[in-house]
Amino acid sequence: xxxxxxxxxxxxxxxxxxxxxxxxxxxxxxxxxxxxxxxxxxxxxxxxxxxxxxxxxxxxxxxxxxxxxxxxxxxxxxxxxxxxxxxxxxxxxxxxxxxxxxxxxxxxxxxxxxxxxxxxxxxxxxxxxxxxxxxxxxxxxxxxxxxxxxxxxxxxxxxxxxxxxxxxxxxxxxxxxxxxxxxxxxxxxxxxxxxxxxxxxxxxxxxxxxxxxxxxxxxxxxxxxxxxxxxxxxxxxxxxxxxxxxxxxxxxxxxxxxxxxxxxxxxxxxxxxxxxxxxxxxxxxxxxxxxxxxxxxxxxxxxxxxxxxxxxxxxxxxxxxxxxxxxxxxxxxxxxxxxxxxx
Amino acid sequence: xxxxxxxxxxxxxxxxxxxxxxxxxxxxxxxxxxxxxxxxxxxxxxxxxxxxxxxxxxxxxxxxxxxxxxxxxxxxxxxxxxxxxxxxxxxxxxxxxxxxxxxxxxxxxxxxxxxxxxxxxxxxxxxxxxxxxxxxxxxxxxxxxxxxxxxxxxxxxxxxxxxxxxxxxxxxxxxxxxxxxxxxxxxxxxxxxxxxxxxxxxxxxxxxxxxxxxxxxxxxxxxxxxxxxxxxxxxxxxxxxxxxxxxxxxxxxxxxxxxxxxxxxxxxxxxxxxxxxxxxxxxxxxxxxxxxxxxxxxxxxxxxxx
Numbered sequence: 001x002x003x004x005x006x007x008x009x010x011x012x013x014x015x016x017x018x019x020x021x022x023x024x025x026x027x028x029x030x031x032x033x034x035x036x037x038x039x040x041x042x043x044x045x046x047x048x049x050x051x052x053x054x055x056x057x058x059x060x061x062x063x064x065x066x067x068x069x070x071x072x073x074x075x076x077x078x079x080x081x082x083x084x085x086x087x088x089x090x091x092x093x094x095x096x097x098x099x100x101x102x103x104x105x106x107x108x109x110x111x112x113x114x115x116x117x118x119x120x121x122x123x124x125x126x127x128x129x130x131x132x133x134x135x136x137x138x139x140x141x142x143x144x145x146x147x148x149x150x151x152x153x154x155x156x157x158x159x160x161x162x163x164x165x166x167x168x169x170x171x172x173x174x175x176x177x178x179x180x181x182x183x184x185x186x187x188x189x190x191x192x193x194x195x196x197x198x199x200x201x202x203x204x205x206x207x208x209x210x211x212x213x214x215x216x217x218x219x220x221x222x223x224x225x226x227x228x229x230x231x232x233x234x235x236x237x238x239x240x241x242x243x244x245x246x247x248x249x250x251x252x253x254x255x256x257x258x259x260x261x262x263x264x265x266x267x268x269x270x271x272x273x274x275x276x277x278x279x280x281x282x283x284x285x286x287x288x289x290x291x292x293x294x295x296x297x298x299x300x301x302x303x304x305x306x307x308x309x310x311x312x313x314x315x316x317x318x319x320x321x322x323x324x325x326x327x328x329x330x331x332x333x334x335x336x337x338x339x340x341x342x343x
Numbered sequence: 344x345x346x347x348x349x350x351x352x353x354x355x356x357x358x359x360x361x362x363x364x365x366x367x368x369x370x371x372x373x374x375x376x377x378x379x380x381x382x383x384x385x386x387x388x389x390x391x392x393x394x395x396x397x398x399x400x401x402x403x404x405x406x407x408x409x410x411x412x413x414x415x416x417x418x419x420x421x422x423x424x425x426x427x428x429x430x431x432x433x434x435x436x437x438x439x440x441x442x443x444x445x446x447x448x449x450x451x452x453x454x455x456x457x458x459x460x461x462x463x464x465x466x467x468x469x470x471x472x473x474x475x476x477x478x479x480x481x482x483x484x485x486x487x488x489x490x491x492x493x494x495x496x497x498x499x500x501x502x503x504x505x506x507x508x509x510x511x512x513x514x515x516x517x518x519x520x521x522x523x524x525x526x527x528x529x530x531x532x533x534x535x536x537x538x539x540x541x542x543x544x545x546x547x548x549x550x551x552x553x554x555x556x557x558x559x560x561x562x563x564x565x566x567x568x569x570x571x572x573x574x575x576x577x578x579x580x581x582x583x584x585x586x587x588x589x590x591x592x593x594x595x596x597x598x599x600x601x602x603x604x605x606x607x608x609x610x611x612x613x614x615x616x617x618x619x620x621x622x623x624x625x626x627x628x629x630x631x632x633x634x635x636x637x638x639x640x641x642x643x644x645x646x647x648x649x
Contacts, residue, residue, distance in 0.1 A: 053472075059552050060471030064479055067464040067527055071486040074494065074520045081497035090500075144383065155383055157636045158390040164632045164639070165625060166581035168599040172621050173393040175612075176400055180411075182614040184396050187412040219389070224643070231644030272488070280490050283583040287603055301492040308496035309588050321493035328490050 079325060085318030092312035106319040115295060116303060123279060123300045130278040131271065134218055138225030146233045163223035171287035174216035178202060202289050206296040209289050213297060217284045221277055225270045232266020268339035275331050300324060401427050401618035408614055427615035431605065437593045439620055442601035445511050446580060449597060452515045453579040454572050457522040461571060465530030466556050487524030495588040502589060509591045517585050522575040529642055533567035534560065570642035573635050577628060598624045
């Protein structure tokens with residue numbers, strides 16, 4: 001670890017800069033308002049209190065250090081390493097060739113590759129469709145779970161189970177469901193139309209492969225959206241609804257005029273989480289289609305994995321990784337701007 | 344004080360119950376209620392039916408599966424057998440037991456490290472008024488959003504250099520990127536709600552901060568610690584990306600990675616084998632969710648806004 005401290009320190013600065021603007025307001029919104037500092041009312045002599053204060057602060061840094069160092073080592077250090085790699089030749093499959101500086105070559109290779117460009121398009125379309133669908137369904141589920149009724153606990157547990165499962169489970173589950181002979185989907189579709197009883201979904205038809213991936217991914221991730229929104233619903237005080245009802249608002253009006261505006265923080269958190277997940281979709285695809293048919297279901301993350309681990313091209317992979325990080329940062333930044341508290 | 348763990352806010356309960364008693368049962372109401380319950384049933388079915396289907400498939404033979412659904416192999420087949428479960432542990436090129444143990448070891452170790460590191464940091468951020476606490480919290484949050492796929496290349500090179508590829512131990516460190524952000528935030532939020540007087544009594548008696556943290560704060564915060572532990576365990580247990588990138592030999596696989604190698608031959612997928620493995624790996628998580636549903640829900644949300 002000691003060898004890493006050099007790049008690590010640099011990491012704080014370089015990593016911090018592009019993020020800082022977006023970070024501050026996000027934190028402000030997610031952090032509960034700071035409590036007024038505890039005064040030394042306990043009748044303790046002021047000098048002792050002061051000594052404890054400085055001692056506390058030193059201890060504080062020691063206690064926080066492990067988290068910061070560990071997280072810097074797992075995130076900032078790889079990021080810096082990627083930046084370095086992206087401008088150098090570094091491919092293990094060429095043996096021990098020197099890691100020469102290559103300028104922007106890795107980036108031009110990436111932007112000139114039709115494979116990568118179509119993966120970018122696919123990933124963006126997938127992300128947009130996913131967040132629209134998942135937010136709408138997640139909201140419906142949250143409203144459902146918010147109602148008091150018999151069996152609400154059971155409903156919640158059932159909704160939570162898909163979220164808690166490994167992605168591998170949801171992917172294999174739906175791979176089984178969509179299989180022409182082992183699966184349930186074709187069986188039930190066959191009841192409507194005989195020709196639908198043996199549809200091949202995965203790795204045969206491009207759009208049906210995407211539908212299957214989309215369903216498996218949403219099935220696992222909508223619950224998380226729903227639970228974040230539910231938590232938002234629960235902190236809306238009831239008298240706001242009372243007031244709206246007194247003023248003669250319909251159910252729809254009170255949803256759009258009261259619920260949605262008051263749910264803004266919850267919605268923004270859910271949107272950030274869900275968009276980043278969708279943008280970085282990888283394991284569902286790896287398990288369900290392995291990128292096929294052809295490479296028509298390869299996402300950005302999938303190609304990044306292939307470039308890093310299968311082709312061991314860490315220069316090109318580094319360039320791809322930088323784009324991924326920039327995309328993720330851009331998304332967080334845009335959301336934080338759009339959803340800034342309106343006051 | 345316990346509002347971080349009490350998951351639903353029961354303030355309007357009384358008023359609500361009174362209102363519902365007043366409600367008259369008109370035809371419109373009944374139709375509405377029926378539609379609501381119908382929707383609930385549909386949601387529960389969509390959430391749980393795939394599990395039933397996987398359980399069903401895992402209990403079939405290869406010939407039953409390739410015969411397709413219908414006839415004697417209907418939704419509930421007339422003949423079931425547990426052969427696939429035996430095969431998963433004995434008849435394949437490797438036993439599922441190794442990956443299960445690997446996953447258990449890694450997930451438990453990650454959980455322990457997470458709890459120790461996150462409660463230290465959570466306490467410092469909540470109580471010790473260090474400078475730059477906001478920036479540190481922001482960085483921790485941001486690290487949780489970091490694209491995992493962007494890290495694997497450099498981490499692969501580092502592990503290769505250290506000779507640690509194809510070993511489960513480095514996973515304990517990299518899994519912290521999943522667990523530390525949420526655990527630190529959750530514990531920090533909880534520590535903030537513990538009345539300061541509790542600690543002051545102990546501090547005045549001459550205990551050090553660390554003793555107070557261990558003997559007074561942690562015991563009071565046990566519910567939150569427990570929640571953080573459950574979430575950490577689930578997040579570590581569920582990883583696929585790091586495992587598939589760094590592990591190469593089957594005896595070192597984690598359980599989610601091992602699943603993908605079951606039942607795959609060049610021409611055919613044996614769904615009974617792969618689904619038996621899925622059922623096995625799902626059970627611990629399903630039990631956790633059933634027993635700790637409220638904790639998990641409150642933990643997920645406490646990290647984000649409270």
